[in-house]
Amino acid sequence: MIRRELAPLICGKRFAEPVLLYERAVRYPEAAVFSRRLPGRSISGVERQGKYLLFRLDRGLLLGHLRMTGKLLYCPPGASLDNPTAPQRDLRLKLPFAGGDALHFYDMRKFGGFWLLENPEEHCPAGFSLLGPDWEELDESTFLTLLRERPRARIKPLLLDQRFTAGLGNIYTDESLFRSGIHPCRRVSTLDRAESARLYRTIREVLARGIACGGTTTRDYRDARGAAGSFQNFLTVYGRKGAPCPRCGRPIERTVVAGRGTHLCPHCQR
DNA sequence: TAAGGCCTGCTC
DNA sequence: GAGCAGGCCTTA
Numbered sequence: 234m235i236r237r238e239l240a241p242l243i244c245g246k247r248f249a250e251p252v253l254l255y256e257r258a259v260r261y262p263e264a265a266v267f268s269r270r271l272p273g274r275s276i277s278g279v280e281r282q283g284k285y286l287l288f289r290l291d292r293g294l295l296l297g298h299l300r301m302t303g304k305l306l307y308c309p310p311g312a313s314l315d316n317p318t319a320p321q322r323d324l325r326l327k328l329p330f331a332g333g334d335a336l337h338f339y340d341m342r343k344f345g346g347f348w349l350l351e352n353p354e355e356h357c358p359a360g361f362s363l364l365g366p367d368w369e370e371l372d373e374s375t376f377l378t379l380l381r382e383r384p385r386a387r388i389k390p391l392l393l394d395q396r397f398t399a400g401l402g403n404i405y406t407d408e409s410l411f412r413s414g415i416h417p418c419r420r421v422s423t424l425d426r427a428e429s430a431r432l433y434r435t436i437r438e439v440l441a442r443g444i445a446c447g448g449t450t451t452r453d454y455r456d457a458r459g460a461a462g463s464f465q466n467f468l469t470v471y472g473r474k475g476a477p478c479p480r481c482g483r484p485i486e487r488t489v490v491a492g493r494g495t496h497l498c499p500h501c502q503r
Numbered sequence: 504t505a506a507g508g509c510c511t512g513c514t515c
Numbered sequence: 516g517a518g519c520a521g522g523c524c525t526t527a
Contacts, residue, residue, distance in 0.1 A: 257509095284522075300522050302511085323511090342510045344522065360523065390504085395523080402521045452513080454521065471521090492506070494519075 238457035240279040258325035260346040283399030303345030368400040389417035390491035470496040
């Protein structure tokens with residue numbers, strides 16, 4: 234969503250001098266080198282790989298990861314600094330363009346960051362080079378094959394593992410497992426072919442619905458224009474602890490699986 | 504495979 | 516005041 238919004242706004246733009254307000258918002262190279270190298274480079278394309286944003290430059294590559302609370306907002310030339318969706322307190326990095334417009338990176342929790350790489354192999358975050366196939370391109374037979382390679386894994390932690398497949402986070406995983414009737418702690422080896430195929434199709438549907446809704450704004454998420462998503466209005470289990478299961482009416486439960494809050498209906502998910 | 508750490512602000 | 520968060524890395 235963020236990539237789709239940003240691409241037409243910033244393709245072809247040339248970077249000016251960045252302004253770093255929080256040291257660790259730039260992960261590589263060190264701040265002074267980043268600030269010296271970026272100006273003058275222009276954006277030839279904006280891509281997404283898993284949860285990374287990838288800005289192709291005329292020389293090198295700018296990688297960004299928003300983690301949990303990061304927002305990357307496009308500011309047109311002369312735009313007001315006040316943005317209702319992101320307090321100035323959370324502004325971590327300004328990436329101005331030569332034309333006076335800019336990208337502003339806000340991140341309350343300071344988890345997100347940027348990498349400026351001369352080539353993709355150099356100093357990229359460890360997870361980036363290990364990303365599994367992205368859900369935008371993953372076909373059913375590949376998914377079934379990958380599942381067969383991990384029979385002992387529990388399904389929810391496996392789906393969240395970006396080395397297995399890239400792009401699923403906690404919300405979309407819980408929603409997909411509920412809609413597939415699969416318990417998050419099931420071992421992959423206990424899923425029959427029909428269940429695995431149903432899971433694949435359900436994940437595709439949930440992701441498509443999420444994208445069509447402009448994402449999920451439970452609290453922080455905003456797209457590149459600061460707009461909220463609406464998929465939260467269609468959530469069946471995530472964040473609905475105690476509410477009635479839409480299928481059987483029993484209360485939705487919240488547990489912890491692999492350290493992540495996990496929402497499920499133990500009656501409907503086996 | 505799991506726990507802890509990074510961080511801050513909000514809800515319970 | 517504790518618990519929690521659309522993530523991921525390091526360490527055990």
